[in-house]
Amino acid sequence: MVVGKKKKIKWIIIVSLLVVFIAITTSIVIVSQKDLPTEDLRLAREAISLAKEAEANLYAEKLYKESLQMYDSAMVNWSRENNRFILFRDYSRVINFAKKSKKKADDSKEESIKKADNLSKNVEAAFVSLAKKIELYNKLFKDLPLSKSIFDAHNKSRMFLSESKIAHETGKLKEAEVLFKKADIYINHANTAASRMLRDYFNDYSKWKNLANDAIAASRGGNKVILVDKVAHKLYVYQAGKAIRSFEAEFGPNWMAHKERNGDKATPEGNYRITKKKERGNTIYHKALLLDYPNEEDRRQFAIKKKKGVLSRSAGIGSLIEIHGNGGKGFNWTSGCVGLRDRDIDDLYRLVSSGTRVTIVGSIEPLSVVTKGLDF
């Protein structure tokens, strides 16, 4: 009876163990048959890595962030599923997230490459456009008596352009774009202000044209007439209606203005005459031809401006405007006089005499000719 009971227990144990063994084996088989998300996660991770290499975090930020979020969601879900009982795990959501992550990463890489390429092209085009603006400044405005704020803006623009180029060369395209935009703002400010100044100055062109025509006409009788073109920085000697000589001329730093008062460093515009010829020893500027500035018209204008309060009460009209030597410095350095090279003043000195007419104008040529048709 006891033996039979023992046998029964033994069989029960053996059968139980067999059932457990079969259950475990079946579970292992089921689990091993389950589609693990390993490969999908690996592909997603590699795609993210490639997207980062393509700087998708910079140029396709939204898609790149989404791909990271999808990857993280996949990992969180994977971990959650792994914490469930082995037979109840379902990796389909994990796989889904991993696949979406890969897709987003691939898309972000593609978008990043495209955007970076476009940005690079845009920045390169912007460099060309900016270089043209700088060239325009150098051609038209550089030698104008600009205010400090204008050339400061121009210089800052060039500095930002240099920085932008360095950023572009090192592949920092967004930084290059930001710097270029700053450079563009500064050069636009400089060019706009300078071009306004130039256009405003040429408002007097018809007056200058008449003065120049009169001067040339006055030379037709055989007298020599000096015609000074401030914009061209030229001094012409006319006789019989023709320019018989021309010399390079320099003026005061504020040459693009008509002289109004002493110390304004402007060169007067109008009709004058040589009142005195100064030989070497009588001038510190090699040789000089003293003009009759201020003439009657200058005095009249000076009085009006003083009366209107445009000029201060203490302002003086100025004097001692000459055509003299010591020039050829390559910039406008006088106090308002016309500076020539010594050899040129020597020649001019021989050509003219006291009483010779001197007509000084802003420009003989119209603005369109001066600017050589440049669009500004």
Place this chain on the structure above:
Amino acid sequence: MKSKLIIAIAAMGVAVLFSSCAKVPQAEVDAATAAIQEVKDAGADLYVPEAYNALVDSMKAANEKIEVAKAKWFPNYTKAKATLAWVSQNAVDTKAKSEARKVELKAEVEAMIVEVKALIEENKALIAKAPKGKEGREALEAIKSDVAVAETTVTEVEALLANGDLIGSNDKIKAAKEKATAIKAELEEAIAKKGGKK
């Protein structure tokens, strides 16, 4: 026979117990995560980005290996642990590389600041020698403004450097150097022109 059966059941129980006790290597995960953060704090993502990205990628791979192990009846974290150990070890190397690059870059920027400052001083001296007449100061205003812009940039670079922005300061000082060199050439040309005309 009975005792043998009991031993077999106990052994199976121990095996099941042992296998269920194989824990996620959390200490290693935490150490690797902390190491990566330390490397990032050292600016490795900026100064040695490739090495830094490799660490981040390996950390992700290690996390995946952990989940792969967790998904099994009998988890084995050996592979995950090896990857985590690689991350921790390489984080040390990456941090060292980042620090070295920072030192190198800082030295480069500092040397360039000295160079640009010297160029600016040379330019100031050249301005004094540049052709000018009785109103020379006004005439050279544009060049002086250019020098001032370069000088301001150097000040900005020094501020960036003080804030630890080595990359920004490096780019800016390069631009300042270009500018100062161009001004010097312009002034030297003007002086040479003046000399030639005498």
